[in-house]
Amino acid sequence: xxxxxxxxxxNVIENVRKxxxxxxxxxINENTNLLTDIGLDSLGLAAILVxxxxxxxxxxxxxxFVRFSTLQELIKLYEN
Amino acid sequence: MKTDAPQFILRDRMISPxxxxxxxxxxxxxxxxxxxxxxxxxxxxxxxxxxxxxxxxARDLLICRSDFSDLQADKLANEHQxxxxxxxxxxxxxxxxxxSNFPKPSGSLSIFTSGTxxxxxxxxxTWESISECAKHVGSTLAHKVWLMTYDITGYAGLQxxxxxxxSSGGIYYHxxxxxxxxxPEAILKYKVDIISGTPTFWRMLINxxxxxxxxxxxxxxxxxxxxxxxxxxxLIQSFFSPKKITHIYAxxxxxxxxxxxxxxxxFPARQLDENSKNGLALRIRDGCLxxxxxxxxxxxVNNATTGNxxxxxxxxxxxxxxxxxxxxxxxxxxxxxxxxxxxxxxxxESVINSLTGIFDCVVYSKxxxxxxxxxxxxxxxKAGISLxxxxxxxxxxxxxxKYKIPQIINQVSSIKLSINGKKIRE
Numbered sequence: 001x002x003x004x005x006x007x008x009x010x011n012v013i014e015n016v017r018k019x020x021x022x023x024x025x026x027x028i029n030e031n032t033n034l035l036t037d038i039g040l041d042s043l044g045l046a047a048i049l050v051x052x053x054x055x056x057x058x059x060x061x062x063x064x065f066v067r068f069s070t071l072q073e074l075i076k077l078y079e080n
Numbered sequence: 081m082k083t084d085a086p087q088f089i090l091r092d093r094m095i096s097p098x099x100x101x102x103x104x105x106x107x108x109x110x111x112x113x114x115x116x117x118x119x120x121x122x123x124x125x126x127x128x129x130x131x132x133x134x135x136x137x138a139r140d141l142l143i144c145r146s147d148f149s150d151l152q153a154d155k156l157a158n159e160h161q162x163x164x165x166x167x168x169x170x171x172x173x174x175x176x177x178x179x180s181n182f183p184k185p186s187g188s189l190s191i192f193t194s195g196t197x198x199x200x201x202x203x204x205x206t207w208e209s210i211s212e213c214a215k216h217v218g219s220t221l222a223h224k225v226w227l228m229t230y231d232i233t234g235y236a237g238l239q240x241x242x243x244x245x246x247s248s249g250g251i252y253y254h255x256x257x258x259x260x261x262x263x264p265e266a267i268l269k270y271k272v273d274i275i276s277g278t279p280t281f282w283r284m285l286i287n288x289x290x291x292x293x294x295x296x297x298x299x300x301x302x303x304x305x306x307x308x309x310x311x312x313x314x315l316i317q318s319f320f321s322p323k324k325i326t327h328i329y330a331x332x333x334x335x336x337x338x339x340x341x342x343x344x345x346x347f348p349a350r351q352l353d354e355n356s357k358n359g360l361a362l363r364i365r366d367g368c369l370x371x372x373x374x375x376x377x378x379x380x381v382n383n384a385t386t387g388n389x390x391x392x393x394x395x396x397x398x399x400x401x402x403x404x405x406x407x408x409x410x411x412x413x414x415x416x417x418x419x420x421x422x423x424x425x426x427x428x429e430s431v432i433n434s435l436t437g438i439f440d441c442v443v444y445s446k447x448x449x450x451x452x453x454x455x456x457x458x459x460x461x462k463a464g465i466s467l468x469x470x471x472x473x474x475x476x477x478x479x480x481x482k483y484k485i486p487q488i489i490n491q492v493s494s495i496k497l498s499i500n501g502k503k504i505r506e
Binding site: 018019020021033035036041042043044045046047049050051061064065066067068069 | 257258260261280283284286287288289291311312315418419446448449450451454456469470473474477482483485487488489
């Protein structure tokens with residue numbers, strides 16, 4: 001059951017992977033580890049957060065860094 | 081003393097002190113027969129043996145940055161009249177000299193700082209000053225295992241090496257590029273006691289820690305290379321509960337200037353002292369920190385900040401006083417710190433502008449909870465050209481190291497200029 005936010009997050013991830021020339025085929029599910037499983041490093045992850053902020057208008061990190069490692073955890077940050 | 085403990089661990093390859101000694105014995109002859117040695121390598125063993133021997137024989141060692149091409153390294157070795165160049169396991173003499181012929185080395189280690197555009201700057205240190213950090217490793221931290229998180233050819237990487245080696249410790253090397261895959265498991269497996277890294281590294285490590293994996297108790301957590309804010313100190317403290325947490329303010333030119341272990345960001349105002357005690361003086365001028373080091377941590381840097389200023393080096397790091405504490409608040413010179421890598425936007429701009437289809441661009445920073453700052457580029461394309469971001473990024477990857485490539489690219493119709501006609505980088 002995909003929510004609007006989760007579709008958006010997955011699209012942003014695909015977009016950033018494409019922009020960075022990451023070609024490996026992967027299956028993204030809610031437990032996918034964003035640091036080790038999607039072929040992106042800290043730069044790619046940072047780009048994902050910028051795109052999510054501009055698309056949702058939300059900044060879950062306004063008050064400081066919040067831990068997240070899986071897709072599900074990232075989606076949760078933008079769902080609140 | 082843990083004599084059977086490995087000296088260096090490269091992923092699963094352990095180099096014991098005996099093996100290391102064999103390598104040193106084999107390489108000795110090259111160091112005895114040369115005066116000035118250039119080294120261009122990504123391999124920790126090649127570099128470490130050169131550091132040990134270079135220091136032992138008081139040679140002049142020139143360390144090329146790991147992101148130099150072979151051509152660049154060769155060119156630099158020529159320019160600086162190296163009579164030997166070491167690249168991984170190859171040792172190539174450059175000039176045939178008999179031992180009576182070569183000029184007496186001054187006994188120095190030179191490393192490259194990242195310059196603005198074009199040529200990287202050279203910072204020259206004495207062997208004593210570059211390895212002095214070992215003296216500051218407390219006796220309770222001897223014989224420990226250190227994690228290498230920095231570029232081994234940069235100032236911070238060298239400090240880790242000398243601190244560990246000089247305190248009879250070992251070093252674990254996980255990868256050349258920060259690869260967090262299986263790093264937490266390796267930290268546990270090799271019983272890493274001391275971790276020193278940038279705030280970005282620490283955020284990524286904590287994020288990458290698998291939920292089910294135990295969290296080790298580490299002896300020492302150190303931060304450096306980027307602005308350290310209170311929240312990252314608190315995050316590390318709550319996650320790892322290290323016995324001690326320290327953050328360091330240092331630069332390739334000046335060396336290590338400020339060391340804070342009280343768990344708070346910034347440093348105490350009482351450390352500002354124009355009269356240097358133990359060789360280091362700090363002051364604030366025009367909102368920026370200035371440092372004077374009488375111990376000449378750095379013998380020479382071909383830059384303009386030393387010289388007329390009576391020995392005071394302007395760090396270009398802006399500071400703000402709040403009560404009895406001084407905090408770092410950013411850069412004065414437009415330099416952007418992206419995850420510990422210092423980037424001058426003008427350099428990225430000129431590379432982007434060199435690509436076909438680009439009319440002009442402006443590169444600026446945006447705050448990032450992961451990297452501190454990331455690069456954004458607003459690009460004006462030539463008429464009739466459409467924006468293809470993947471293509472653009474792939475072209476930039478051929479020309480720039482990844483941290484200097486804008487993470488966000490926007491197409492704009494024009495670039496805002498100030499009254500003076502300068503690009504506004506906001």
